[in-house]
């Protein structure tokens with residue numbers, strides 16, 4: 180696909196093409212940031228209006244029963260479960276990824292302490308230095324509470340860091356800043372061989388790459404629904420626990436929505452059987468209803484080949500982007516932070532910039548290049564590196580979502596990038612002012 184025409188030709192015939200029309204994508208925008216905030220499904224506005232006007236406005240409190248509000252978090256969990264290799268009754272959409280991580284990491288730490296009669300105590304939780312910060316902050320807090328050491332590693336240090344003094348391994352399946360994807364089956368096997376429990380964050384994996392939690396024999400997982408699942412800003416996240424662990428421990432945020440007999444109004448806590456105990460307080464019905472419209476698109480995608488088709492297109496899109504950047508933007512100091520190996524790559528491509536010149540001390544220029552692209556309607560994002568204090572460089576990040584991204588979009592995005600670099604327009608002062616959200 181070395182011409183725009185060739186890309187357009189592929190777009191005409193590829194099996195997922197009909198799904199793009201289910202999204203309300205603004206004119207003149209090439210959206211390569213669905214890994215950060217998925218776009219608006221066309222069905223969402225009407226659904227939210229109906230929930231507000233009919234279910235809430237007319238149904239009032241009766242809608243907890245009549246509109247099925249009370250079990251919506253589990254119904255959505257069951258609807259999405261096959262996409263992450265989970266069974267019905269194993270997934271619930273609730274709270275945020277950060278909060279759910281707190282619940283499952285607490286459970287994993289407790290379970291590790293109860294379950295194994297280890298000769299020596301397990302004193303460590305392991306994660307990656309480049310894991311998403313909120314995951315590390317939650318882990319840091321729990322390690323303080325439980326008197327454990329949080330050890331941060333680079334991916335190459337797996338599996339040598341997995342030793343019998345480790346309680347839990349906390350990893351993102353796909354890394355947010357590099358797009359590197361772990362082999363979940365292999366890593367989980369290596370961890371279990373040392374009696375280490377695994378907690379997987381699927382924020383950049385769910386709906387983006389094939390995930391089979393039960394086949395991997397994973398222990399706990401959480402994930403985000405406003406990224407690849409297109410549930411809307413701040414949409415409720417999900418939590419999964421392997422059936423062998425679910426009933427062993429009640430997670431620490433023991434609220435009434437996780438109670439076995441919620442409306443018995445008992446003064447003591449009895450955890451509900453199964454995944455329901457991972458809920459805490461009253462669930463956000465308007466947000467969950469919006470999320471359902473995002474999940475419905477995945478149900479629709481089943482008709483067009485499901486995850487096999489999504490993954491095939493995702494790999495083709497990321498391959499094409501890499502190839503075009505390397506051929507058409509050569510000589511401008513761009514580097515590739517994402518693995519070339521498709522078995523180690525998520526659905527995003529991250530570029531570095533090593534020029535070092537920048538403007539007004541802005542370093543790599545990566546931020547300004549992203550801003551110049553956004554001004555042209557090509558929306559990706561920038562993730563800050565460690566400013567030379569460690570191995571992480573500034574990143575230009577582009578997400579490729581096969582539900583709506585076309586090969587034509589890849590071609591045009593790279594052409595804009597080439598023009599931004601060639602003209603030097605990224606050096607304009609307006610592209611070098613740092614916004615609150617990057």
Ligand SMILES: *Cc1c(COP(=O)(O)O)cnc(C)c1O
Nearest residue numbers: 275276277311313351355380382
């Ligand atoms: C996006 C993301 C989150 C977001 O957590 P919130 O609680 O929704 O803010 C967490 N972890 C990872 C790995 C992410 O990519």
